[in-house]
Amino acid sequence: MVLLARNDETDLVKLAIPGIPMVDDYCFSSPECMTKEERFDYKGMRKIWKLIAADFEAQNSDPLLFPGKASDELLEKFPPTIIREVEFDMFITEATRLANRLRRAGRLLELIVIPGIPHTGTLHIDLKASKMDLNAFKTAINEYLI
Numbered sequence: 001m002v003l004l005a006r007n008d009e010t011d012l013v014k015l016a017i018p019g020i021p022m023v024d025d026y027c028f029s030s031p032e033c034m035t036k037e038e039r040f041d042y043k044g045m046r047k048i049w050k051l052i053a054a055d056f057e058a059q060n061s062d063p064l065l066f067p068g069k070a071s072d073e074l075l076e077k078f079p080p081t082i083i084r085e086v087e088f089d090m091f092i093t094e095a096t097r098l099a100n101r102l103r104r105a106g107r108l109l110e111l112i113v114i115p116g117i118p119h120t121g122t123l124h125i126d127l128k129a130s131k132m133d134l135n136a137f138k139t140a141i142n143e144y145l146i
Helices: 002-006 036-052 092-104 128-144
Strands: 081-088 108-118
Touching: 036 092, 081 092, 081 128, 092 108, 108 128
Parallel strands: 081 108
Antiparallel strands: none
16 A cells, blocks of 8 residues: 555555554564553564565665555555454554554544454354454445445
8 A cells, every 4th residue: 555655556446455454563662561462472573574574674664664654645645445453463553553544644434343353363254253354344345345
Protein backbone atom coordinates (compact mmCIF):
# COMPACT_ATOMS: atom_id res chain seq x y z
CA MET A 1 0.00 0.00 0.00
CA VAL A 2 2.91 2.32 0.73
CA LEU A 3 4.42 1.93 -2.73
CA LEU A 4 1.03 2.42 -4.39
CA ALA A 5 0.51 5.60 -2.35
CA ARG A 6 3.98 6.91 -3.18
CA ASN A 7 3.34 6.31 -6.88
CA ASP A 8 -0.21 7.76 -6.75
CA GLU A 9 -1.55 4.39 -7.93
CA THR A 10 -4.00 3.52 -5.16
CA ASP A 11 -6.84 3.92 -7.63
CA LEU A 12 -5.72 0.48 -8.86
CA VAL A 13 -6.97 -1.03 -5.59
CA LYS A 14 -10.65 -0.78 -4.76
CA LEU A 15 -10.23 -2.24 -1.27
CA ALA A 16 -7.23 -3.30 0.85
CA ILE A 17 -7.80 -5.88 3.58
CA PRO A 18 -4.58 -6.55 5.47
CA GLY A 19 -5.15 -9.41 7.89
CA ILE A 20 -3.15 -9.45 11.13
CA PRO A 21 -0.73 -6.88 9.73
CA MET A 22 2.91 -6.48 10.78
CA VAL A 23 3.23 -2.72 10.32
CA ASP A 24 5.68 -1.11 12.70
CA ASP A 25 8.61 -1.60 15.02
CA TYR A 26 6.54 -1.93 18.19
CA CYS A 27 8.34 -5.19 19.06
CA PHE A 28 11.51 -3.11 19.57
CA SER A 29 9.86 -1.09 22.35
CA SER A 30 9.85 -1.93 26.04
CA PRO A 31 8.30 -5.37 26.74
CA GLU A 32 6.87 -4.09 30.03
CA CYS A 33 4.28 -2.10 28.06
CA MET A 34 3.25 -5.04 25.87
CA THR A 35 0.37 -7.46 26.16
CA LYS A 36 1.15 -11.00 27.27
CA GLU A 37 1.06 -12.21 23.66
CA GLU A 38 3.34 -9.40 22.47
CA ARG A 39 5.83 -10.11 25.27
CA PHE A 40 5.84 -13.80 24.38
CA ASP A 41 6.78 -13.11 20.75
CA TYR A 42 8.76 -9.86 20.71
CA LYS A 43 12.24 -11.44 20.55
CA GLY A 44 11.28 -13.63 17.62
CA MET A 45 9.62 -10.71 15.87
CA ARG A 46 12.78 -8.63 16.26
CA LYS A 47 14.73 -11.38 14.49
CA ILE A 48 12.15 -11.64 11.72
CA TRP A 49 12.21 -7.88 11.05
CA LYS A 50 16.00 -7.94 10.85
CA LEU A 51 15.79 -10.82 8.36
CA ILE A 52 13.19 -9.02 6.23
CA ALA A 53 15.23 -5.81 5.99
CA ALA A 54 18.24 -5.62 3.72
CA ASP A 55 19.81 -3.11 6.12
CA PHE A 56 17.68 -2.78 9.24
CA GLU A 57 19.42 0.30 10.65
CA ALA A 58 19.19 2.17 7.33
CA GLN A 59 15.57 1.12 6.72
CA ASN A 60 14.30 1.58 10.27
CA SER A 61 12.36 4.75 9.41
CA ASP A 62 11.26 3.65 5.94
CA PRO A 63 7.50 3.10 5.59
CA LEU A 64 8.21 0.45 2.95
CA LEU A 65 9.53 -1.68 5.81
CA PHE A 66 7.25 -0.27 8.51
CA PRO A 67 4.01 1.08 6.95
CA GLY A 68 2.97 2.34 10.38
CA LYS A 69 5.69 4.99 10.01
CA ALA A 70 4.12 6.47 6.88
CA SER A 71 3.43 10.19 7.06
CA ASP A 72 -0.15 11.41 7.43
CA GLU A 73 0.05 12.75 3.88
CA LEU A 74 1.04 9.32 2.56
CA LEU A 75 -1.71 7.60 4.59
CA GLU A 76 -4.26 9.91 2.94
CA LYS A 77 -3.26 8.31 -0.37
CA PHE A 78 -3.79 4.73 0.83
CA PRO A 79 -6.67 2.78 -0.71
CA PRO A 80 -9.82 2.33 1.33
CA THR A 81 -8.82 -0.18 3.99
CA ILE A 82 -10.34 -2.76 6.30
CA ILE A 83 -7.95 -4.13 8.92
CA ARG A 84 -8.67 -7.62 10.27
CA GLU A 85 -7.20 -8.69 13.60
CA VAL A 86 -7.77 -11.13 16.44
CA GLU A 87 -8.01 -10.11 20.08
CA PHE A 88 -5.02 -11.98 21.48
CA ASP A 89 -2.57 -11.44 18.64
CA MET A 90 1.00 -10.20 18.93
CA PHE A 91 0.22 -7.49 16.34
CA ILE A 92 -2.94 -6.11 17.99
CA THR A 93 -1.33 -2.90 19.24
CA GLU A 94 0.36 -1.96 15.98
CA ALA A 95 -2.71 -2.92 13.92
CA THR A 96 -4.94 -0.80 16.15
CA ARG A 97 -2.53 2.13 15.95
CA LEU A 98 -2.47 1.94 12.16
CA ALA A 99 -6.26 1.69 12.10
CA ASN A 100 -6.53 4.87 14.19
CA ARG A 101 -4.14 6.70 11.87
CA LEU A 102 -5.98 5.48 8.77
CA ARG A 103 -9.29 6.59 10.32
CA ARG A 104 -7.87 10.10 10.87
CA ALA A 105 -6.66 10.08 7.26
CA GLY A 106 -10.14 9.09 6.05
CA ARG A 107 -8.94 5.75 4.64
CA LEU A 108 -10.20 3.22 7.23
CA LEU A 109 -13.52 1.62 6.44
CA GLU A 110 -13.51 -0.93 9.27
CA LEU A 111 -11.34 -2.36 12.02
CA ILE A 112 -12.50 -5.92 12.59
CA VAL A 113 -11.21 -7.60 15.76
CA ILE A 114 -12.36 -11.17 16.26
CA PRO A 115 -12.73 -11.70 20.02
CA GLY A 116 -11.33 -14.47 22.15
CA ILE A 117 -8.69 -16.03 19.91
CA PRO A 118 -4.91 -15.83 19.46
CA HIS A 119 -2.73 -15.48 16.38
CA THR A 120 -3.68 -18.18 13.82
CA GLY A 121 -6.88 -18.87 15.77
CA THR A 122 -9.03 -18.27 12.70
CA LEU A 123 -7.32 -21.20 11.00
CA HIS A 124 -9.13 -23.60 13.35
CA ILE A 125 -12.33 -23.91 11.34
CA ASP A 126 -14.17 -25.71 14.13
CA LEU A 127 -14.06 -22.61 16.36
CA LYS A 128 -17.00 -20.19 16.42
CA ALA A 129 -14.51 -17.34 16.14
CA SER A 130 -13.23 -18.74 12.84
CA LYS A 131 -16.76 -18.74 11.47
CA MET A 132 -17.20 -15.19 12.81
CA ASP A 133 -14.05 -14.10 10.96
CA LEU A 134 -15.21 -15.71 7.72
CA ASN A 135 -18.63 -14.06 8.03
CA ALA A 136 -17.03 -10.67 8.72
CA PHE A 137 -14.84 -11.10 5.65
CA LYS A 138 -17.84 -12.06 3.48
CA THR A 139 -19.80 -9.08 4.80
CA ALA A 140 -16.92 -6.72 4.02
CA ILE A 141 -16.63 -8.06 0.46
CA ASN A 142 -20.38 -7.79 -0.09
CA GLU A 143 -20.61 -4.30 1.40
CA TYR A 144 -17.57 -2.72 -0.23
CA LEU A 145 -16.88 -4.66 -3.41
CA ILE A 146 -20.14 -6.18 -4.69
